[in-house]
Every structure is written in structure tokens, then in C-alpha cells.
Amino acid sequence: MTTTASTATRRRGGARGRGRKQHALLRLRGDIPVAARVAIAVVSIVALFGLWWLAADVLVNQAFLPNPADTVDGLRALWESGDLATDVQASTVRIAEGYAISLAVGVALGVLIGSFRSVEAFWESPVGFLRYVPATALTPLFLVAFGLGDDSKVALVVAGTVFFNTVMIADVARAVPRELIDTAYTLGAGRTRVLARVVMPHCFPGIIDVARVNLAAAWPLLVVAELFAASEGLGYRLQVLRRLSQWDQVFAILLVFAVIGLVSDLFLRWLRNRVSPWARP
Amino acid sequence: MVATNGPAAVEPGAGSAPKLAVRDVVKDFRPARSAVVRAIDGITFDVAEHELVCLVGSSGCGKSTLLNIVAGLEVPTSGSVEVDGERVVGPGPDRGMVFQTYSLYPWRTVAENVGFGLECVGMRKRARAERVHELLGIVGLTKFADHTPNQLSGGMRQRVAIARALAPEPDVLLLDEPFGALDAQTRRSMQDFLLTLWRRTRATVLFVTHDIGEAIYLGSRVLVLASHPGRVLAEIEVPFGAGHGPEVTRDRRYLDLRDEIEDLLGTP
Numbered sequence: 001m002t003t004t005a006s007t008a009t010r011r012r013g014g015a016r017g018r019g020r021k022q023h024a025l026l027r028l029r030g031d032i033p034v035a036a037r038v039a040i041a042v043v044s045i046v047a048l049f050g051l052w053w054l055a056a057d058v059l060v061n062q063a064f065l066p067n068p069a070d071t072v073d074g075l076r077a078l079w080e081s082g083d084l085a086t087d088v089q090a091s092t093v094r095i096a097e098g099y100a101i102s103l104a105v106g107v108a109l110g111v112l113i114g115s116f117r118s119v120e121a122f123w124e125s126p127v128g129f130l131r132y133v134p135a136t137a138l139t140p141l142f143l144v145a146f147g148l149g150d151d152s153k154v155a156l157v158v159a160g161t162v163f164f165n166t167v168m169i170a171d172v173a174r175a176v177p178r179e180l181i182d183t184a185y186t187l188g189a190g191r192t193r194v195l196a197r198v199v200m201p202h203c204f205p206g207i208i209d210v211a212r213v214n215l216a217a218a219w220p221l222l223v224v225a226e227l228f229a230a231s232e233g234l235g236y237r238l239q240v241l242r243r244l245s246q247w248d249q250v251f252a253i254l255l256v257f258a259v260i261g262l263v264s265d266l267f268l269r270w271l272r273n274r275v276s277p278w279a280r281p
Numbered sequence: 282m283v284a285t286n287g288p289a290a291v292e293p294g295a296g297s298a299p300k301l302a303v304r305d306v307v308k309d310f311r312p313a314r315s316a317v318v319r320a321i322d323g324i325t326f327d328v329a330e331h332e333l334v335c336l337v338g339s340s341g342c343g344k345s346t347l348l349n350i351v352a353g354l355e356v357p358t359s360g361s362v363e364v365d366g367e368r369v370v371g372p373g374p375d376r377g378m379v380f381q382t383y384s385l386y387p388w389r390t391v392a393e394n395v396g397f398g399l400e401c402v403g404m405r406k407r408a409r410a411e412r413v414h415e416l417l418g419i420v421g422l423t424k425f426a427d428h429t430p431n432q433l434s435g436g437m438r439q440r441v442a443i444a445r446a447l448a449p450e451p452d453v454l455l456l457d458e459p460f461g462a463l464d465a466q467t468r469r470s471m472q473d474f475l476l477t478l479w480r481r482t483r484a485t486v487l488f489v490t491h492d493i494g495e496a497i498y499l500g501s502r503v504l505v506l507a508s509h510p511g512r513v514l515a516e517i518e519v520p521f522g523a524g525h526g527p528e529v530t531r532d533r534r535y536l537d538l539r540d541e542i543e544d545l546l547g548t549p
Contacts, residue, residue: 181371186455189401
């Protein structure tokens, strides 16, 4: 019946006021000041490069781990040799071709699977099954089937990403609100028009987001293919530089991957907001 | 005033053929791993031309399902729906529909949303622009033609949705709790907006709501639906002609009717 004063006080917060005071930076889904945001981001970048430097010069201190300054020197050397431009171009073209095919198939198939239960029933098993075959294990097969040129690399990029693109885009299509589709039907639209004028525009931002996620998975596939057999490309260059033990330039290539990834992601984000400003988060 | 629904359908209007005829509609659902659920159990009613009929009932009375069946978006288990004597087999622009969630296309401007149905029937760009302009005038949104839906308030969005449904000149306008998501003030003004619109366009309207007051305020006739399964409990002729305004809500007959329907539905 009687509650001790201390319990009651503790429950209510007492002299410090009522309720649980919210943390300025650690409130779940809470906004933080812009200055804090910038400061935290700067700290993380400094920490990343600081750790790299520390590992390279103190903790590991081995030839195979150059520090950031050496890596920049390596990048310069690579650029001056003229190989970098050739390799970046060769790899980028292969990725672009393979990923364009993968996305085209993924969009067509994914939107149909997400829109029609019948198409879903047909493709669910094959896609679910093939998705778990590791694409990289197909590399030797593709080299025989498509030759040592670009085709085998493009094929590997397609094989390794197309099922993920399909499955994820199907989910995007399934998320189109039923009422948007029903409204179009009651306004006299047919199936094709509903797909083209309602489902596709609604899916576009989601498709771009899927493309961003899986593009990051496309690069490792290309590198594997280029390690096996190639005469140019970033994966091929990695192989050559490793044999020559030019670790500063190996790391320069890793840096190039990161920059290409970042630039392509920024481009896709720009495209998303440009084409579908209504879906801007 | 209140007529409990007998086996014979009540004929509205002066012997003229009904605009919309719903005949013995039954709808069963088969949820996975459970028994068949009867959502609608033999609903029959007519809507005469230029009439505004409200369907009122609590959740579970199948009123939205019934509206979807009239729209042709769902197929009844048995029974039929006819518009001008023609059997409904699927959705079409002759039965315009407005949902509670507005369901505007956010990538289209207000004018492009209203013009969607006109694109579907292949109307030329010039004619379409004229018709859209006329409709935006009717719903009072001419100045917002080039806005996108997310720049509009809830009430304005719903006016766009109504204009869009009216664009292909439907035989029947179907409204599924269109004002359910609006705040009380906006809701009231949208009800008056709808009444004005109805008097002006002489549209045939079937309006679904769970709000008894709204049903009496808007409808010239109110069908009270029972839940589990959905069936017509009563059909009520609302006694205030077409010209009424907000003062009606203080009318004795309005209050009596409201109490009567509340009793029918078993709500306190």
C-alpha cells in the first residue's frame, strides 16, 4: 500500500524533472546538429587514414602494406605509365555492358514477377535455385564458352548479378500500392498502360536503389574474371603488379576501385532524385 | 421512414429502370488454411439516375468489398451488378472510383492526374487540356494545375481524385470513405463540396462510409449494412430535399435518424 518516498521519487525523476532526458547525439532516429554531423564524418575519415598509416608504418611495417603517401606516389606512377587509363576504361566498359544487360533483364523479369502472380509462379523456383549457384565458380566454364575476350567477363557480371537484381526488383514492384493500380483500371487503363504509366514510374526510384546495391557486387565478379585471363583491366593489372611486388601500385588500384564505386553511386543517386523528385527521402 | 429490407427489392424512382442494380451479391473469401468466410450475404439494391445513395456500416460489413464489386475490381461469388441494364464484368471508366487514400500519382502534376482517364480513352491533347481546365474549375483548383500532389493538403488531394474520377464522365461515381482520412473541419467542408458538386453535375453517386452522420447528411437514401456477414439491415429515405446545408445537423429529424441507425448497428 505505502510506497517509499525514494521509490516514488526515482520513478518520477524527482528533482531532475520528469521523464527520461533524451541524449543530444544518441536518440533513436533523432536529428543531430549539422555541425555535429560534419565533425563526426571528419573524425571517421581521419581515423580511417590514421589507422591505415599506423598499421603500415608501425603495427605491420611490411613491404606489402604501403602507407597512404606511398599509395599516392604509386597512383601517380601508374597514371604516368599510361596503364591506368587503359585499365580503367577496359574494366568500366565491361562492367557497363554486363550490368546494363543484367539490369535490363532484372527490370523486365522483376517487374513482371512482382506484378503477375502467374509469372511469379513460373519464375520463382528457377530464380530461387539459380541464385545460389556461385557465379565465380562458373568462371572456367565461361572462359571456355565465351572465349578469353570481353564476352566471358561480361557474362560473369551478368550471371552474378542478374538474379539478385530480378529478385529485388520483383520486391520493388510488389510494393506498388494496390490502389494506384486499381485507380488506373477504373479510369479505363488496360494492362500495358497500367504497367507503363503506373507500375514503372512508381518502381523507378526503387530500381535505382537496387542497382546501387548490386553494382557493388558486380565489381568483384569482374576482378575474378580478369584475374583468370585478360590482357588489360584493373583485375589484370592487380595480377601483374603483385608479381612485380609493386605494392604501392596495388594499393593505388584498390583506391581506384573505391573512387569508381563512389562516383557511380553518386551518379545513380543524382539520377534517382532527378527523375523521381517525388520519392526524394 | 424506415423499411426493413424484405425479400423483394425496393424500387426507387418512379418506375424508371435503375442506373445501377445490385442483385443478390454474395462474396466468399477463402483465407489460407481456414474455413470460407462469407463477407457479403446476398445484397440487393438499386440506385436511380442522379441519386446519391450512402452505404453505412461498421468495419466488417463488406462495404468496401461491395464497392469493389460494383467497380468490377472484384468478382462476386454469386449475384450480379448491372449499370444501365448491362452486366459489370470488369473495371471501366463508366464507374469512376475514389479511394480513402487519395491514390494520386505523385509523379504527375494535378492536371496530369486529372487527365489520366482522358489519356486512357485516347482524347487528343488539346481537348484533354480543355476538359481538365473545366474540371479543375469545378473543384476549385485551377491555380494548382501545375502543383504535384505532395504539395497539396488532404482535402485538396481528394478534390483532385474526385475530379480525376469525373473526367471520363462516368455513369456512376463510387466513393470509398473518401473523407475518412481528413480532419473534422476539412471533412465537413468536403461534404458540402460534394453536395454542391453533385447538384451541379447531376452525377449518380454511391458513397460508402462508416460515419452515420455523414451518411444522413449526404445521402438521399441510406442503406444500413450489418456485419459478419454483410447484408442490408434497413433502407432509409432521408427526408431533407436536395437543397439542404449544415443547418440540417441540428434538425430534430436528423438527430432522430442518427439515433435510429445507431440502434440498428448496435453502437451506443
